[in-house]
Amino acid sequence: METTGDSVRIFPENWLWPMPLAQYFGNDRPIEVDIGCGKGRFLLARAAAHPEVNFFGVDRMLRRIRKVERKVVRHGLTNVRLLRMEAYYATAYLIPPESIATYYIFFPDPWPKARHHEHRLFHPRYLDALQRTLRPGGAVHFATDHLPYFEEVCALIRADGRFGEIPPLLPGPEELTDFELYYAARTMIGRFSFQR
Numbered sequence: 001m002e003t004t005g006d007s008v009r010i011f012p013e014n015w016l017w018p019m020p021l022a023q024y025f026g027n028d029r030p031i032e033v034d035i036g037c038g039k040g041r042f043l044l045a046r047a048a049a050h051p052e053v054n055f056f057g058v059d060r061m062l063r064r065i066r067k068v069e070r071k072v073v074r075h076g077l078t079n080v081r082l083l084r085m086e087a088y089y090a091t092a093y094l095i096p097p098e099s100i101a102t103y104y105i106f107f108p109d110p111w112p113k114a115r116h117h118e119h120r121l122f123h124p125r126y127l128d129a130l131q132r133t134l135r136p137g138g139a140v141h142f143a144t145d146h147l148p149y150f151e152e153v154c155a156l157i158r159a160d161g162r163f164g165e166i167p168p169l170l171p172g173p174e175e176l177t178d179f180e181l182y183y184a185a186r187t188m189i190g191r192f193s194f195q196r
């Protein structure tokens with residue numbers, strides 16, 4: 001299959017119901033999601049290394065999604081689809097139940113000021129959306145350089161009781177995200193992984 005921008009970007013016909021995600025890939029391979037994929041360094045490296053897996057990148061910034069789209073086309077990757085969408089909405093409403101093998105949530109905005117904490121992605125409601133859309137045994141890999149947010153997310157998952165802790169994902173140099181490579185290289189990074 002040839003890769004064009006038209007086939008890489010997803011424009012769901014219905015924004016209120018789960019979308020036919022597997023249909024957009026045209027096969028039944030496992031689907032892994034990069035939430036807040038940014039400029040796509042991790043997503044592109046992972047997709048190139050794992051042609052047997054489908055990769056779905058979600059970001060709310062149109063400029064970033066367009067940039068990743070151009071790179072996907074340039075590299076001829078046929079196993080990547082992209083959605084410009086707010087992550088909670090996409091996970092809670094558009095991703096079909098029990099359809100996702102793995103979520104990668106790397107360096108989500110930490111919203112450090114207390115009065116902004118309500119904007120953080122990790123929230124009991126978001127855990128409901130992860131639980132609903134993960135396949136049984138499906139995993140979530142989280143990383144952040146904001147250690148108070150890291151502690152909060154670990155505590156939230158442990159208290160929730162629906163997920164089991166698994167060893168964290170330690171990316172090789174080629175799979176470091178753009179954020180980690182350019183902004184967080186010399187800071188402590190918290191990594192936490194869990195599965196349904």
Ligand SMILES: C[S@@+](CC[C@H](N)C(=O)[O-])C[C@H]1O[C@@H](n2cnc3c(N)ncnc32)[C@H](O)[C@@H]1O
Nearest residue numbers: 036037038059060061086087106107177178179
């Ligand atoms: C700090 S950057 C990290 C990007 C990438 N994961 C990395 O590590 O290089 C956070 C990214 O998440 C996106 N983002 C933040 N909040 C979001 C939300 N609620 N829904 C979708 N994308 C979001 C931003 O547009 C940005 O691209």
